[in-house]
Amino acid sequence: MFKQLLLWTLGTFIMLQAIQIKIPEPPKNINPAKEIQLPKEMMSTFKTSCYDCHSYQTKMPWYGHIFPMSLEVKSHIKEGRSAVNFQEWGNYDETKKQKIYKGIAKTINFQMPMPMYLSIHKEAKLTQKQRNKIKSWAKNHIKEEY
Ligand code: HEC
Known part of the structure; x- marks a missing residue:
């Protein structure tokens, strides 16, 4: 009985x-x-704290391929890249x-980096100073006419 239940669960x-979410393939030539x-300093902050979801340089964790976590992880990457991809900035x-x-x-x-992500990725935490x-930096770039 127990064995059957185990097999069934497995x-x-x-x-x-x-059940998988498909992230669009990155272009061949980036x-x-x-x-x-x-x-320089801010670039490295972005790479550690934002690039997993906002660039093509995603470091996919092992659980990112396993349902149900994969749905959460992949949808963040997909939506994150479409909101802003810092490697597409020039476009x-x-x-x-x-x-x-x-x-x-x-x-x-x-909100950014996403709190749930930070609970797992301690290295991506930002100090108040950062x-x-x-x-x-962002405010300095904002133009009122837009
Ligand atoms: C775990 C994935 C993840 C990380 C890490 C992450 N983001 Fe995001 N980001 C998202 C997702 C998903 C969206 C789109 C949905 C939304 O707006 O909540 C988004 C949206 C955004 C937006 C658009 C929001 C708006 O309201 O216009 C900005 C700007 C942004 N992120 C900046 C950053 C910056 C800067 C970092 C690093 C400091 C960062 N994000 C880290 C997933 C992430």
């Missing part, structure tokens, strides 16, 4: 793995010149860039 778990240009027009500067100034204190720096 079988279900394996079948559920078929143009490095299109990447956002930031002061954005000024309207889109302005939206992102405003978005950064607005989200950097609480948040302030990013916020004032």
Whole structure:
């Protein structure tokens, strides 16, 4: 009885793995010149804290492939990249860039990086000083006419 239940559970778990979200394939040729240009220190902060969801350089954790975590992880990457991909920066027009500067100034204190992500990725945590720096960088780029 117990063995049957175990097999059934295992079988279900394996079948559920078929439920997957597809992240669009990154382009074959990523143009490095299109990447956002930031002061060195801030660039490394972005790479540690934002690039998993906002670039093609995602470091996929092992559980990112396993249902049900995969749904959460992959949808964040998919939606994150479509909201802003810092490796596509040079392809954005000024309207889109302005939206992102405003978005950064607005989200950097609480929403970004996503709190759930931070609970697992301690290395991505930002100090208040780093948040302030990013916020004032973003604010400096905001143009009122947009
Ligand atoms: C775990 C994934 C993840 C990480 C890490 C992450 N983001 Fe996001 N980000 C998302 C998702 C998903 C969205 C789109 C949904 C939303 O707006 O909540 C988003 C949206 C945004 C937006 C648009 C928000 C708006 O309201 O206009 C900005 C700007 C942004 N992120 C900046 C950042 C910055 C800067 C970092 C690093 C300091 C960061 N994100 C780290 C997942 C992430």
